[in-house]
Amino acid sequence: MDCYDLILAGGGAAGLSAAAFAAGQGKRVLVLEALPKPGGNGAFAEEVFALNTKVQENNGVRCDVDGWFRLAMEHSHWKNNARLTRNLLEKSGENMDWLCAHGLQVAGLKPESVPGLGAATHYTEGMHTGREIMKVLRTYCENEPNITILTGTRVTGLVQEEDGRVTGVTAEQAGESRFFAGSAVVLASGGCGGNRDLIRRIIPGVDDTVFAHLRGIRMQGDGILMAERAGAEILSDGCFENAGPTFSGDLTVMGLVTKRYAVWLNRQGRRFANEAVGDNFVYGCNAVYAQPGHFCYVLLDQAMVEEAMRGPVDFLAGPEAVKSGMAGMRKALEREMEQGRVFFSRDLAEIAAWMGIAPETLEREIEEYNGGCAAGRDVFLKPESLLRPLQAGEYVCIRCGVDYILTHGGIRVDECMRVLRADGSVIPGLYAAGVDISGLDAAGYQVTMGGHSFGLSLTGGRWAAECALKDR
Ligand SMILES: Cc1cc2nc3c(=O)[nH]c(=O)nc-3n(C[C@H](O)[C@H](O)[C@H](O)COP(=O)(O)OP(=O)(O)OC[C@H]3O[C@@H](n4cnc5c(N)ncnc54)[C@H](O)[C@@H]3O)c2cc1C
Numbered sequence: 001m002d003c004y005d006l007i008l009a010g011g012g013a014a015g016l017s018a019a020a021f022a023a024g025q026g027k028r029v030l031v032l033e034a035l036p037k038p039g040g041n042g043a044f045a046e047e048v049f050a051l052n053t054k055v056q057e058n059n060g061v062r063c064d065v066d067g068w069f070r071l072a073m074e075h076s077h078w079k080n081n082a083r084l085t086r087n088l089l090e091k092s093g094e095n096m097d098w099l100c101a102h103g104l105q106v107a108g109l110k111p112e113s114v115p116g117l118g119a120a121t122h123y124t125e126g127m128h129t130g131r132e133i134m135k136v137l138r139t140y141c142e143n144e145p146n147i148t149i150l151t152g153t154r155v156t157g158l159v160q161e162e163d164g165r166v167t168g169v170t171a172e173q174a175g176e177s178r179f180f181a182g183s184a185v186v187l188a189s190g191g192c193g194g195n196r197d198l199i200r201r202i203i204p205g206v207d208d209t210v211f212a213h214l215r216g217i218r219m220q221g222d223g224i225l226m227a228e229r230a231g232a233e234i235l236s237d238g239c240f241e242n243a244g245p246t247f248s249g250d251l252t253v254m255g256l257v258t259k260r261y262a263v264w265l266n267r268q269g270r271r272f273a274n275e276a277v278g279d280n281f282v283y284g285c286n287a288v289y290a291q292p293g294h295f296c297y298v299l300l301d302q303a304m305v306e307e308a309m310r311g312p313v314d315f316l317a318g319p320e321a322v323k324s325g326m327a328g329m330r331k332a333l334e335r336e337m338e339q340g341r342v343f344f345s346r347d348l349a350e351i352a353a354w355m356g357i358a359p360e361t362l363e364r365e366i367e368e369y370n371g372g373c374a375a376g377r378d379v380f381l382k383p384e385s386l387l388r389p390l391q392a393g394e395y396v397c398i399r400c401g402v403d404y405i406l407t408h409g410g411i412r413v414d415e416c417m418r419v420l421r422a423d424g425s426v427i428p429g430l431y432a433a434g435v436d437i438s439g440l441d442a443a444g445y446q447v448t449m450g451g452h453s454f455g456l457s458l459t460g461g462r463w464a465a466e467c468a469l470k471d472r
Pocket of ligand 1 (some may be wrong): 034035045046047190436457
């Protein structure tokens, strides 16, 4: 029986990145991927976070690693694993440089999200960053003689010796059980976005039933469950990579939902947020989730709809809305009105009735909002440029909720990606990376570090491989 130097359970962002690193060191690597094609959710990412890359150097950008570290830790209220966070931030540049040296063309850097910390979010042409990065990794891995990739092969368990050392995996391929031996295994199965029971364990307290799954692949949490069966500690500090307010019907309608001059109302007909926070999709989501029933209405008047129709679809509205554009909006709204998810009328009382509130409540709220617009001051500090009074004409009211694309968290690892038991001891030979691990977004998803989910998954995979090879 062949014994590989490294086995990757999952051929997505973290898995392929780990495989490429190990093969580059002359090691024999096996990538086991459940789906017919490697790439995972990595292929969907629009941007990638990295510090002090050659791209940044060429653009005169110097990143403040300490500043980014402080931000990550403070955002997590110091619940993150500080050493792990530090390691991955410091190594993120090396990972991007490797990708660029292997053909990745970076089109640009997004403007600095925190003044002084350095522009850290890279993107490729058309924002198909994940697709391009996964293509570079796939091409490298498929052409590297030291790497074997078996697709359609789902890892089902870890093989351990008496002392707990992991020495291989079991897998299922075309209905047959197989065994593969390896000196080390990296779990990189992409979280548990498709496993409700596991979501409730790693993100306790969240009413997952109100979150729609927007797009991407819903992973089953295989890596987390295998780690647990092998004795690992599974933490309950996970989070959704979440967004809101979002519309779950015809996604064309998102072209209106992302207009921040619109007004958000809860089920009681009350405003509850500065609508501009929606540009930080996690803040927007949290504000909506905090409302009774966890939903809201997005209300626009005729002038707002007309302005939206003249302008471009915001990137945040998602690829479907960007693709359909504004031209099909009227038809989409009509279809959605039939479905009961949208209501439009010139009569505010009808809008109020559809929302299930008294007409006076809605009138009072609009009066208060319009008063704020006239005074140039909003109680929730909405920027003046977005303060537009709601005026008579046709109103469009859209019922919106919250959604997620994947989960973060689960397996406790140390700063070298080694999987730990609850007593802090290491399970020899077992590593984890990507969104299967805890310790990086322990107090909710950190949007200010745009692209860190993807960037630190790639970096974590690479670092897991490096540590696994060193530990042998
Ligand atoms: C629509 C969308 C947009 C996104 N946009 C961004 C963005 O702009 N910026 C950002 O930072 N992040 C973004 N992300 C998140 C990013 O894609 C993830 O952070 C990243 O892919 C996680 O890497 P991973 O290796 O943990 O998981 P994945 O890349 O999903 O890889 C996991 C792999 O494991 C495989 N697998 C699962 N179970 C098994 C098993 N039992 N055996 C074998 N294989 C298995 C899966 O099929 C998959 O190929 C986005 C995600 C989605 C869905």
